[in-house]
Amino acid sequence: MEPAIEAVGLSRSFGEIPVVHNATLSVAPGEITALVGPNGSGKTTLMLMLATLLRPDRGTVRIAGRDAIEDPLAARTALGWMPDALGVWPTLTVRETLLAVCGMYGLRGAPAAGRTDELLAQTELVELAGQRSNTLSRGQKQRLSLARALVHRPRVLLLDEPASGLDPEARLTQRRMLTELAAEGVAILVTSHVLDELDEISTGVVFLRKGLTTAPEAVDAALQRGSRWRVRSLDERALETELARLGIPATSRASLSGTVHLIDAADEKAATAALSALVSAGVPVVEFAPASSTLEQAFVRLSHPGTEIAADPEATR
Ligand SMILES: Nc1ncnc2c1ncn2[C@@H]1O[C@H](COP(=O)(O)OP(=O)(O)OP(=O)(O)O)[C@@H](O)[C@H]1O
16 A cells, blocks of 8 residues: 655754754554654654655655655645644634635635534534634644644644643543544554553554654564563562562552552563462452553663663662
8 A cells, every 4th residue: 555654765954953864754544653752853843844844955755645845735735734832813713713724725615614513523622613712721722723634634644742731531532533533544643742642542653763763673673572560469568479489570669559569571471471470379469561651661762772671760679
């Protein structure tokens, strides 16, 4: 299948400083790809180039098969762009904003009103439709920004920090929406620092470090390597004794649900073996789960290649 988003060898400097260097990525229709990397690694700069809003110094971009550098207008008809901060027209209400964007895509009259109503419902903005957009809260602006990006039913969505400022329920609604759009065949590239969110919906990951995309093989390896698990028992003493007897090093820390122990396992098979041994020894285990999301653990490894996950600084032996 032809990728819906394809960038090859993209580079961009600001003055003498190279910010994105030889970045390469592709996203197929129906895929949600997470674009992750440390602060300042070049994610927004890369997104702006894909969105035809910043010209690369070198490289090629194809959006839905169209050359985005030679023919940005053709690419724009296929893509929806959600920037990390919404620039609003202060005097327009939420509904007027969406109607104005409909107009830019050639939708007027009843079809524009119909599409606006659909989007207001989809992004749960119906009650705010008459409110001036500059008076919206950060989370409400994020919802308007996503609605705006969807006006022309794009086949490609580029979302820069779409979950930032959203409360937990709004995040859930947004995740559901993105999953539904992907099921309809939309290709989605999304940045976020909330890796748990991305972990749940992404089907692929692109990791950017100092402007360079990490090789997919290295990302796959980081996603599959051994990881840290969180264990909680109704009988803390029994858990500690059994972990010591099994020779499994552990650290403990207080949490809202009680004392939890953190253990490292080489892979998922080793984790299930540890769980099975604890239960067989009669330890009343009530919780056994990854200590953080797979993506979060991979992020730490890829941000500092050659280093293992640092011990939890809050943990006590
Ligand atoms: N217009 C510009 N002129 C000069 N430097 C810039 C410009 N835009 C971005 N930069 C620099 O490029 C680097 C990458 O910035 P970018 O915003 O792309 O990173 P990011 O990965 O999106 O960061 P964050 O995770 O903090 O949002 C940063 O060092 C930033 O200071």
